[in-house]
Amino acid sequence: MSDTDLEIIVDDPTAPSADSPTVTSNRTADVVVSLLLLALAVTLGYDNWRTGIAWDETGPQPGYFPFYLSVILGAASVYGLGAALLSRKEALEGFVTRAQLRRVMAVFVPTFLFCLATQFLGLYVASFLLIGGFMRLVGKIALWKSLLTAFLFTAIMFVTFDVVFDVIMPKGPLEAAFGY
Amino acid sequence: MEAFGLLLHGFAVLLTWKTLALMMVGLVLGIFVGVLPGLGGPNGVAILLPLTFTMDPTSAIVMLSCIYWGALFGGAITSILFNIPGEAWSVATTFDGYPMAQQGRAAEALTAAFTSSFIGSLVAVLLITFLAPLISSFALKFGPPEFFAVYLLTFCSFVGLGREAKHKTVISMSLGLLLAGIGMDTVSGQLRMTFGSGELLRGINFLVAVIGLFGISEILLTMEERLALRGHAAAISLRVVLSVWKELPRYWVTLLRSSVIGCWLGITPGGAIAASFMGYNLAKRFAKEPESFGKGRIEGVFAPETAAHASGTSALLPMLALGIPGSGTAAILLGGLMVWGLNPGPLLFVEHKDFVWGLIASMYLGNVVGLVLVLSTVPIFASILRVPFAAVAPMIVVSCAIGAYAIQNAMFDIWLMLLFGVVGYVFKKIGIPLAPLTLALVLGSRAEDAFRLSMIGAGGDIKVFWSNYLVGSITTLAIVLLFWPLIDKAFARLRELGRPAKRAG
Numbered sequence A: 001m002s003d004t005d006l007e008i009i010v011d012d013p014t015a016p017s018a019d020s021p022t023v024t025s026n027r028t029a030d031v032v033v034s035l036l037l038l039a040l041a042v043t044l045g046y047d048n049w050r051t052g053i054a055w056d057e058t059g060p061q062p063g064y065f066p067f068y069l070s071v072i073l074g075a076a077s078v079y080g081l082g083a084a085l086l087s088r089k090e091a092l093e094g095f096v097t098r099a100q101l102r103r104v105m106a107v108f109v110p111t112f113l114f115c116l117a118t119q120f121l122g123l124y125v126a127s128f129l130l131i132g133g134f135m136r137l138v139g140k141i142a143l144w145k146s147l148l149t150a151f152l153f154t155a156i157m158f159v160t161f162d163v164v165f166d167v168i169m170p171k172g173p174l175e176a177a178f179g180y
Numbered sequence B: 001m002e003a004f005g006l007l008l009h010g011f012a013v014l015l016t017w018k019t020l021a022l023m024m025v026g027l028v029l030g031i032f033v034g035v036l037p038g039l040g041g042p043n044g045v046a047i048l049l050p051l052t053f054t055m056d057p058t059s060a061i062v063m064l065s066c067i068y069w070g071a072l073f074g075g076a077i078t079s080i081l082f083n084i085p086g087e088a089w090s091v092a093t094t095f096d097g098y099p100m101a102q103q104g105r106a107a108e109a110l111t112a113a114f115t116s117s118f119i120g121s122l123v124a125v126l127l128i129t130f131l132a133p134l135i136s137s138f139a140l141k142f143g144p145p146e147f148f149a150v151y152l153l154t155f156c157s158f159v160g161l162g163r164e165a166k167h168k169t170v171i172s173m174s175l176g177l178l179l180a181g182i183g184m185d186t187v188s189g190q191l192r193m194t195f196g197s198g199e200l201l202r203g204i205n206f207l208v209a210v211i212g213l214f215g216i217s218e219i220l221l222t223m224e225e226r227l228a229l230r231g232h233a234a235a236i237s238l239r240v241v242l243s244v245w246k247e248l249p250r251y252w253v254t255l256l257r258s259s260v261i262g263c264w265l266g267i268t269p270g271g272a273i274a275a276s277f278m279g280y281n282l283a284k285r286f287a288k289e290p291e292s293f294g295k296g297r298i299e300g301v302f303a304p305e306t307a308a309h310a311s312g313t314s315a316l317l318p319m320l321a322l323g324i325p326g327s328g329t330a331a332i333l334l335g336g337l338m339v340w341g342l343n344p345g346p347l348l349f350v351e352h353k354d355f356v357w358g359l360i361a362s363m364y365l366g367n368v369v370g371l372v373l374v375l376s377t378v379p380i381f382a383s384i385l386r387v388p389f390a391a392v393a394p395m396i397v398v399s400c401a402i403g404a405y406a407i408q409n410a411m412f413d414i415w416l417m418l419l420f421g422v423v424g425y426v427f428k429k430i431g432i433p434l435a436p437l438t439l440a441l442v443l444g445s446r447a448e449d450a451f452r453l454s455m456i457g458a459g460g461d462i463k464v465f466w467s468n469y470l471v472g473s474i475t476t477l478a479i480v481l482l483f484w485p486l487i488d489k490a491f492a493r494l495r496e497l498g499r500p501a502k503r504a505g
Helices: A026-051 A064-086 A098-121 A123-138 A143-164 A173-177 B002-014 B017-035 B041-052 B057-082 B088-102 B106-139 B144-161 B166-181 B206-224 B238-267 B271-286 B299-314 B316-322 B328-339 B353-386 B389-408 B411-430 B435-458 B462-466 B469-482 B484-504
Strands: A006-010 A022-025 A094-097 B229-233
Touching (some): A026 A094, A026 B166, A026 B411, A064 B166, A094 A098, A094 B411, A098 A123, A098 B206, A098 B411, A123 A143, A123 A173, A123 B389, A143 B389, B002 B106, B017 B041, B017 B057, B017 B353, B041 B057, B041 B206, B041 B389, B057 B088, B057 B229, B057 B299, B088 B299, B106 B299, B106 B353, B144 B484, B166 B435, B206 B411, B206 B435, B238 B271, B238 B316, B462 B469
Antiparallel strands (some): A006 B229, A022 A094
């Protein structure tokens, strides 16, 4: 091997194991999604019907176009519901295993908390907390590395967006204390 | 050669230090995004779009399209070195690219991939240069009925020609069109589907939805998989590059075939994924020894890469000429045009010459610069993969949030992004395609306006869509494409009926 070759190995110790039991099947997921879409189609369809789906002297009323779209969406969801209920084998494949779900939640929950924190503390503080916390708690990376990375990334973002490109982000009490 | 003169003008627009610097920044960011797991072309462009909000449109589109070229190049690095296709259209590249890397011919495979991507895009850009102005000047004669017919054709061909279950494509599309209708109705000024919410008054922004659908959902999906990887990052020496290039003319048939397939599938919404597989399979079928494919044959890298890039680039043709994007990324670029205050469609070629020709010129230049850049910096980019995903994932989340917020300065949009992230995750898992939803969201209000204007013009007579040969044939073609699977089946049955009779006779 020549000197210019460099080997890259990345391990993933917390990878979801292959034999983890499935939480729910694809069929169940299909059915639930179809029902949700059907409910959405009915709600939107009703609202458009209220707005007016007929024709007046200026042409179609505002609800006309979306009303028929909700009818199409509803019909396709009903078809999907039927297809999911009638299907036999393929649909019984797992939608997500327990180990996978745990990992997905390990990203989703922090992201949700980040959005919540952005609302009250401003985006930059929330971003520092998310990156630092995620690297330390989920990635098990050394504390100083996590905090340093979080600080640097947040600082770069602040300079790039708020200072150079003039794209203003939501701010909270900390920025207010510094006069931004 | 009017196009040639205008192209030169485009280069003149482009050759300023500022634009060239932005181009380099775009390419580097793009390769970065393409190499990182869980991010690719559409996500990268969507996340980085807010950076361009304060730029002038020409600089903005140059930077964004360079991010896209960069991402296309970057995807090949991970597929060849680590057997991890960064994008669905890089899957076919791994078939022969990874075996080559294992045999210690990584540099050769990478050179082949980058060179053929370059050739593929070049063919597509040539097509755009000469065809797009013709189509757009033809489309200038279009009225609302013709435009609606073209939109209908786009939607119908997605349903009829898509590989996914038909009802799922229909769900995705009608959902996108419905979401596009939320908010103030542009014709009557009335509110629709807002349910009294002040936040929904603005409507659902296309880019917010895209950032959620592609950015957030992709992170969730990536976490499900095992993220371990192992491979060598080989530096590419000039000697290898030259030896591969010397071989190139021998494969001209493969390159040409793949380019044509790519261009065709890029303009029609078949997409780069189908193009790369088709390019690979056809190269295999026409080869003298098909069994040597999959064991590290350089042709197996040339074929899919050329097709994927030709298709990815030519997807911009209908976007420029007609205002109809041919791919998810093109749809996002189209969303960008609207943010910068440009009205996509055939008038673009008349009203914003600098912009259009600057973009086309940047396709040429961006591909040349990109080729040189990736060839010289592969090891640096490959080592990005050493950065743990636990550090990359939260940074991507923050970038997505910044992007979503910046579009309308609304906290509500960050929540909306999160919701679309979950929707995108679930949809991908149960096989509801996201591309039709994206397309419908971006085209929805324009399609509706075209429909209503033609209806008002015709006094509510649906026959307006068959009122002349042009609009009539487009509408009819749309309906044929919508029912294409059924028609195809009917033909197959007829043929089967014919066959035993022949045998008997």
